[in-house]
Amino acid sequence: MRPLIGIPCYSMLHQGSSRPMYGLGKAYVHALEQAGAMPVLIPPLVEGDDPRDLLARLDGLLLSGGNDVDPALYGEESLSPTVTVERERDDLEIPLARFAVEREMPVFGICRGMQLLNVALGGTLYQDIATQRPDALQHDHHSYEGPRDARAHSIHVASGSRLAKIVGPTTQVNSFHHQALKDLAPGLLSAAVAEDGLLEAVELPNHPFALAVQYHPEELVASDPGSRALFAAFVAACAAGRHAVAS
Numbered sequence: 001m002r003p004l005i006g007i008p009c010y011s012m013l014h015q016g017s018s019r020p021m022y023g024l025g026k027a028y029v030h031a032l033e034q035a036g037a038m039p040v041l042i043p044p045l046v047e048g049d050d051p052r053d054l055l056a057r058l059d060g061l062l063l064s065g066g067n068d069v070d071p072a073l074y075g076e077e078s079l080s081p082t083v084t085v086e087r088e089r090d091d092l093e094i095p096l097a098r099f100a101v102e103r104e105m106p107v108f109g110i111c112r113g114m115q116l117l118n119v120a121l122g123g124t125l126y127q128d129i130a131t132q133r134p135d136a137l138q139h140d141h142h143s144y145e146g147p148r149d150a151r152a153h154s155i156h157v158a159s160g161s162r163l164a165k166i167v168g169p170t171t172q173v174n175s176f177h178h179q180a181l182k183d184l185a186p187g188l189l190s191a192a193v194a195e196d197g198l199l200e201a202v203e204l205p206n207h208p209f210a211l212a213v214q215y216h217p218e219e220l221v222a223s224d225p226g227s228r229a230l231f232a233a234f235v236a237a238c239a240a241g242r243h244a245v246a247s
């Protein structure tokens with residue numbers, strides 16, 4: 001059986017009818033499917049049910065990209081008009097992230113997912129790179145019309161890290177974020193940095209698989225062996241955890 005991997009999704013309005021819906025980028029689902037997993041979407045629940053009850057039945061958790069984590073969750077007020085929060089997602093995903101870490105369930109964070117994992121474990125963020133780190137590279141190359149697989153810059157991967165074993169010492173990545181990790185959460189280690197020193201990947205040592213990247217490998221799987229290997233490693237960890245529980 002393919003491992004079941006949960007992906008929290010978000011509230012949205014249908015473009016044509018404005019009906020309330022739940023959404024998620026298809027690229028996440030397709031990347032997991034190609035790596036041999038069965039994705040399971042987790043919506044925000046409105047009846048007070050604990051989403052961790054569902055996560056306990058799954059084999060892994062993927063935290064996807066999106067808008068900003070509420071600064072109040074790391075003890076700050078909003079510093080910039082560019083900050084656009086999704087508090088409903090925060091309230092869903094932070095307990096799930098903590099639960100996955102505590103239960104040693106494989107967890108993979110992407111872009112916002114990396115930022116949320118850091119906040120969930122006690123870290124902080126640069127709310128707007130251009131404002132707070134004017135010396136940094138341009139990291140916000142977001143365009144709904146532009147190619148999502150366009151490489152923006154290189155990242156340097158920490159020697160001996162889990163990520164280095166998967167993608168190698170350096171790789172070219174896409175970049176669609178205006179926030180970044182500032183204070184690293186206790187226990188998290190830097191796994192990669194951009195040329196300007198901003199964190200591009202983090203991981204938890206001594207965990208079956210707790211890894212997060214700032215770029216979007218789900219958009220690169222068609223052209224980048226390292227991105228395919230990243231999803232393959234995550235899915236393999238989810239499968240291994242399921243087999244361990246079954247035995």
